[in-house]
Amino acid sequence: MPTxxxxxxxxxxxxxxxYPMADVxxxxxxPRCAAPARRLFGAPALGVGRTAAMxxxxxxxxxxxxxxxxxxxxxAGRRNTPVTTNPLHRRLPRP
Ligand SMILES: [Zn+2]
Structure with a gap:
């Protein structure tokens, strides 16, 4: 039911x-002063999905x-950072 x-x-x-849409x-x-409060018109929440796909x-x-x-x-920042920190890799031939 909508809010x-x-x-x-x-x-x-x-x-x-x-309320149900038919009985709104x-x-x-x-709820505070029991005065008759008018219903407001707002945008429906059509774009808000609850499922993971939505x-x-x-x-x-x-x-x-x-x-x-x-x-x-x-x-772009990966060129100066070492690929590996294993000291044995420093002995490997360079391209
Ligand atoms: Zn009131």
Missing amino acids: YQFRCPGGCPDFSAI PGQDAC QLQDRTRASAEHPDVVQRLPG
Whole structure:
């Protein structure tokens, strides 16, 4: 069942309630002051997936639209770092 947001006219914080889509009221009683709070209209959470496949699709789509900014090319800093730390490898012939 979807979650609906309500706003109290008395200035209380917005609250949410769960109703079936067929039975959602336009107003609900505020849990703090029992005043009739109006239902808010917001964006549905269509792009938020809970399964691993949907999360992967969301991350892929987000990385395509907003790719990470890199400071250097991948692997550019590996030339000066030794490949191995084993001292026996120093005796091997160099290319
Ligand atoms: Zn209230």
